[in-house]
Amino acid sequence: MARYELVKRSVALITLTNPPVNALSSAVRHAMAKSMEQALNDPKVTAVVICGENGRFCGGADIREFAGPLRGPPLVPLLDAIEAGEKPVVAAIEGVALGGGFELALVCHYCIAHFKVNHFVLKIIKAVGMSRAAKPLSSRRVSMLTTPCPPDLDALLEVVTMEVKKKARGVMAPLACIQAVRAAATMPYSKGIKRESELMATLFNSGQARALQYCFFAQRTAGKWTLPSGAQWNNSKPREIRSAAIIGLGTMGRGIVVSLARVGISVIAVESEKKLLETGKQMVIGMLERDAKRRGVSASLNLLKFTLSLQDLKDVDLVIEAVFEDMALKKRVFQELSKVCRPATLLCTNTSGLDVDALAGVTDRPHLVVGMHFFSPAHVMKLLEVVCGPRSSSETIATAMSLGKRMGKVSVAVGNCPGFVGNRMLKPYMDQATFLLEEGATPEQIDKALEDFGFAMGVFRMSDLAGLDVGWRIRKESGLTGPDVDPKNPPRRRHGRRYCPIPDMVCEQGRFGQKTGRGWYMYDKPGGTNAKPDPLIQNLLEMYRSRYAIQPRNISDQEIIERCLFALANEGFRILEDGIAARPEDIDVIYLFGYGFPRHRGGPMFYASMVGLERVLERLEHYHQAHPDVPHLEPSPLLKKLVACGSPSVQTWREHIKTMHSHL
Ligand SMILES: CCCCCCC[C@H](O)CC(=O)SCCNC(=O)CCNC(=O)[C@H](O)C(C)(C)COP(=O)([O-])OP(=O)([O-])OC[C@H]1O[C@@H](n2cnc3c(N)ncnc32)[C@H](O)[C@@H]1OP(=O)([O-])[O-]
Numbered sequence: 001m002a003r004y005e006l007v008k009r010s011v012a013l014i015t016l017t018n019p020p021v022n023a024l025s026s027a028v029r030h031a032m033a034k035s036m037e038q039a040l041n042d043p044k045v046t047a048v049v050i051c052g053e054n055g056r057f058c059g060g061a062d063i064r065e066f067a068g069p070l071r072g073p074p075l076v077p078l079l080d081a082i083e084a085g086e087k088p089v090v091a092a093i094e095g096v097a098l099g100g101g102f103e104l105a106l107v108c109h110y111c112i113a114h115f116k117v118n119h120f121v122l123k124i125i126k127a128v129g130m131s132r133a134a135k136p137l138s139s140r141r142v143s144m145l146t147t148p149c150p151p152d153l154d155a156l157l158e159v160v161t162m163e164v165k166k167k168a169r170g171v172m173a174p175l176a177c178i179q180a181v182r183a184a185a186t187m188p189y190s191k192g193i194k195r196e197s198e199l200m201a202t203l204f205n206s207g208q209a210r211a212l213q214y215c216f217f218a219q220r221t222a223g224k225w226t227l228p229s230g231a232q233w234n235n236s237k238p239r240e241i242r243s244a245a246i247i248g249l250g251t252m253g254r255g256i257v258v259s260l261a262r263v264g265i266s267v268i269a270v271e272s273e274k275k276l277l278e279t280g281k282q283m284v285i286g287m288l289e290r291d292a293k294r295r296g297v298s299a300s301l302n303l304l305k306f307t308l309s310l311q312d313l314k315d316v317d318l319v320i321e322a323v324f325e326d327m328a329l330k331k332r333v334f335q336e337l338s339k340v341c342r343p344a345t346l347l348c349t350n351t352s353g354l355d356v357d358a359l360a361g362v363t364d365r366p367h368l369v370v371g372m373h374f375f376s377p378a379h380v381m382k383l384l385e386v387v388c389g390p391r392s393s394s395e396t397i398a399t400a401m402s403l404g405k406r407m408g409k410v411s412v413a414v415g416n417c418p419g420f421v422g423n424r425m426l427k428p429y430m431d432q433a434t435f436l437l438e439e440g441a442t443p444e445q446i447d448k449a450l451e452d453f454g455f456a457m458g459v460f461r462m463s464d465l466a467g468l469d470v471g472w473r474i475r476k477e478s479g480l481t482g483p484d485v486d487p488k489n490p491p492r493r494r495h496g497r498r499y500c501p502i503p504d505m506v507c508e509q510g511r512f513g514q515k516t517g518r519g520w521y522m523y524d525k526p527g528g529t530n531a532k533p534d535p536l537i538q539n540l541l542e543m544y545r546s547r548y549a550i551q552p553r554n555i556s557d558q559e560i561i562e563r564c565l566f567a568l569a570n571e572g573f574r575i576l577e578d579g580i581a582a583r584p585e586d587i588d589v590i591y592l593f594g595y596g597f598p599r600h601r602g603g604p605m606f607y608a609s610m611v612g613l614e615r616v617l618e619r620l621e622h623y624h625q626a627h628p629d630v631p632h633l634e635p636s637p638l639l640k641k642l643v644a645c646g647s648p649s650v651q652t653w654r655e656h657i658k659t660m661h662s663h664l
Pocket residue numbers: 020021023059060061062063064070073074075096098099100101103217220221
């Protein structure tokens with residue numbers, strides 16, 4: 001846990017040895033305290049060097065210990081002992097020094113940071129030994145340093161506070177950090193430290209801390225996929241991908257090309273027309289150049305090739321199809337790829353919800369077909385849903401997951417059903433938002449309630465950004481609106497369920513969101529981002545309500561949150577029942593990284609568990625009674641089962657999920 005060595009007969013070298021990140025677990029703190037005591041009491045020792053094993057100084061407190069009562073020696077007295085000690089202590093930092101690890105570095109009298117500090121430990125030791133006599137330690141103790149207090153501190157912190165409140169809506173920790181900075185600037189060290197401890201204690205005991213700790217582990221759990229066959233992340237070997245092809249240079253295709261090229265994969269990009277190819281090429285080059293400038297590296301333009309011919313793809317390792325969401329078109333592409341590409345080439349689709357297995361079925365290699373569902377803009381958004389069809393091989397899934405990781409994505413393996421996990425859950429969430437419009441709410445009221453909850457964007461602002469026409473086209477294709485609607489459907493009902501036609505009416509006016517300068521909001525110009533409430537939408541809503549004799553009512557923010565978010569989580573429970581997601585953590589990670597769900601709320605499933613499953617069940621029953629024609633509000637059997645089992649913690653739900661037919 002911490003190795004103690006006497007080097008050159010006078011320097012104590014303490015190495016933190018707690019893989020993988022040398023976190024300050026109870027055992028490490030214990031060993032550190034013992035080692036420091038030994039070093040300080042040994043007359044032969046003139047100086048101490050602290051480093052971490054395997055190229056990592058220290059990842060901070062061991063977060064796993066936060067789940068239970070804290071045991072073992074506390075950290076602060078250990079840090080105080082190092083800081084106040086009469087022997088110089090040097091932090092030899094390589095890799096990370098985070099949280100408590102950073103605090104450890106701060107209390108050392110000297111810090112040396114290098115990307116390969118192990119090579120330097122002996123030199124450091126020599127230098128420390130030589131400087132010992134010459135330099136008294138008083139000037140090196142952090143508690144003796146004075147912090148300059150700028151005269152305009154209040155104004156400065158006010159500006160920062162406003163900024164933080166805007167960027168991290170409802171999040172406690174950044175505001176507590178500002179208060180800690182104020183304490184450091186205005187109080188003596190001992191009082192400042194006390195204030196910091198109080199702030200820390202408040203945060204530590206908050207629901208937000210639990211949510212954030214949950215998110216940390218959920219993100220790492222998500223990569224550990226498993227199939228009913230027993231194949232899983234640690235027994236399935238991914239293939240190495242050196243070359244890839246992207247079919248379609250629309251918004252998604254362009255983002256995927258950039259994501260691949262910047263990790264050194266050579267990419268062939270294919271378009272169907274010369275003009276589209278040229279436009280796509282210019283856009284990709286521009287994106288890569290901007291990206292390279294931002295990251296201070298040169299753009300990898302020589303890795304790119306642009307072509308109109310699928311014949312150029314015969315030797316690539318993997319293809320990602322990113323054409324329109326049109327099954328017939330996608331099938332044609334997959335049939336063609338099957339003929340052109342060598343038999344070992346993996347064929348992936350970026351569909352956001354179509355049947356991956358139906359695409360696999362038109363190829364000569366269904367086992368090499370998998371969904372890779374990127375989120376727009378694909379070179380920015382971290383989420384990748386890897387959609388496992390029933391015939392996708394474990395090697396294919398492992399390759400898609402590993403490629404996602406290589407591109408810096410958080411990859412989550414999901415089963416194959418309409419909308420997969422993320423978009424399947426989005427439907428009940430968005431349906432509730434539009435039903436609330438019918439009943440009396442406005443887009444801005446609903447968005448504000450969701451943004452105050454912590455979402456980066458409310459549902460209507462998000463829809464305007466994504467473009468309203470995509471969903472409209474899908475609704476037309478599935479006969480929910482347009483000329484193919486069955487005339488036997490009563491108004492505002494489809495297939496016996498409540499249906500809100502307002503989004504269709506908005507699209508019929510050519511309002512497709514930001515790109516047309518009009519959507520649920522109005523914008524200064526097409527492509528503008530500054531959303532303003534639009535009186536025309538207000539009129540549309542009023543006319544709609546009067547046409548259907550709907551008496552608008554005052555709707556509380558609480559109702560907005562409950563109906564939108566409990567319907568969202570309810571669908572999550574159904575997804576777990578159906579075996580489309582393996583764990584609640586996977587669903588939460590998808591919503592955190594793909595849909596702007598606030599991290600300090602942990603994700604929809606964790607949020608439901610924090611609210612209390614009994615309460616969620618009771619509210620869903622209440623709303624379903626009021627809206628019996630909305631099946632999404634009917635509590636799922638899994639939710640009922642979990643409540644009947646005493647609402648176990650989210651980490652143990654998996655034990656209660658008995659799927660008849662797991663898709664994963
Ligand atoms: C008295 C009690 C003490 C209280 C004192 C409070 C002290 C202080 O004020 C508060 C803190 O320090 S708060 C803490 C402040 N520190 C932080 O917030 C740092 C959080 N950590 C990180 O940001 C990243 O993990 C790194 C950048 C360290 C490495 O990134 P990377 O190279 O991409 O690797 P990776 O894939 O991310 O992780 C690999 C494995 O390590 C695991 N693990 C990692 N850190 C852990 C930890 N601290 N703990 C436990 N485990 C930790 C991780 O789960 C994974 O395990 P798996 O079983 O293999 O799945």
